[in-house]
Amino acid sequence: MARNLLAADWAVFPLRLKTLLVAVFLTGVTTFMFMPFLAVSLTRSGLSVGQAGICVAVLLCGQQGLGHLAGVLVDRFGTQYVLTGGLLVRVAAFAGLATLDGFVGLLTVCAMIGVGGCLVTLPIRVEFIGQDPAIRQRSLALRGAAVNGAAILGPPFGTLLLAADFRWVCLAAMATQIGVLLLLSRRSFRAGARTTRLPRDPRVTEAPQPSAFLLLKDRRTITLLLAAFTFWFGYSQLNTTVALAIVHDTGTEAVLSALFVANAVIVLALEYPVIRGLSSRRSSSYLVKLGMVSMSAAFAVLAMGVSVWVLAVFIVLFSTAEIFYSSSVDDVIGRISPPQGGGRYVGLLSLGDAAGSVSGSALGSTLFALAGSHDLTHTYWWGVAALIAAATTLFVLGQRHGTPDRIAEARS
Known part of the structure; x- marks a missing residue:
């Protein structure tokens, strides 16, 4: 099928x-x-x-x-x-x-x-x-x-x-x-x-591409940046605190390797049919929210302790979050991006991805090194879960009360 x-x-x-x-x-x-x-x-x-x-x-x-x-x-x-x-x-x-x-x-x-x-x-x-x-x-x-x-x-x-x-x-x-x-x-x-700019209207001569400052005045843009930052803050833990804790507890990289393979296999097998089936029933904004909730739940489960069953539940929730978020967030961006300067807008939002990945990796690995053991990491994972849950709430409010779908309309 x-x-x-x-x-x-x-x-x-x-x-x-x-x-x-x-x-x-x-x-x-x-x-x-x-x-x-x-x-x-x-x-x-x-x-x-x-x-x-x-x-x-x-x-x-x-x-x-x-x-x-x-x-x-x-x-x-x-x-x-x-x-x-x-x-x-x-x-x-x-x-x-x-x-x-x-x-x-x-x-x-x-x-x-x-x-x-x-x-x-x-x-x-x-x-x-x-x-x-x-x-x-x-x-x-x-x-x-x-x-x-x-x-x-x-x-x-x-x-x-x-x-x-x-x-x-x-x-x-x-x-x-x-x-x-x-x-x-x-x-x-x-x-x-394709071109990222619409054909110029000869009647409009003073319609510059939106500046970063103007884009950031749009509430939906701010909530998308927040969502991107927190999601990738959590995602980066897979390469830092999660990897370090697994190797610390098991003494081998085999379990870690299996976790990465399981993540890739789950996403590869399910992403297209799941999104294909849900895209006609649920909005992409709704799927982004589900992805963020699933990511928060993944770290809440992981904070309970590193074991085979916990890791199994964690990677299922983590992969589910990746499936819902990754395919849907760009569709949200496509619906609210300005008619001109589409590349600049996507580039601006990609800074949220970068900031989340870099800060999450740096903070997680530093915490693990300073702790001397992985005991404090469980508390840190509770913090990651809480951070993503809070960002999900703000994302819901921002999307519900945000400005019109196209920033250009707000400009006019």
């Missing part, structure tokens, strides 16, 4: 969207092929643990923290040019990662990988948000499935190449990104290019 629905939806998707879905999958495989092994490989190349950590942090900051700048570039030059530029930067960076050594050189290429990643992911996100509302949420769910499929295939492929040499991982990443470049350079893809 789900396969038939997928085939029916795929048939009505425009060619450009289908090509972007393939690009999302291939780029995701590239990322998951090298990221899990980057820090270890940098230390093997001669960097200290601290230097390797700085390189990874710079990469993540570039990838997550430059969304607003990438959005401005998308509005100025269009998704096609920005996406192509980002892929070229990544190809050059992977070449450098395979050949350079020394802290300065490796730090530079890690920064380039991060910047290139931002210039790739933001334009693709803008394209999906700009799809026809009739297919937008289904296409967003399929995008999530492509990412999680890549998360399952990427690490094993990277492990096989790493057995020979990390340079083979870099060369494979280069080849994949070149393949995506060739895919996106096809005339049939370029012919379907």
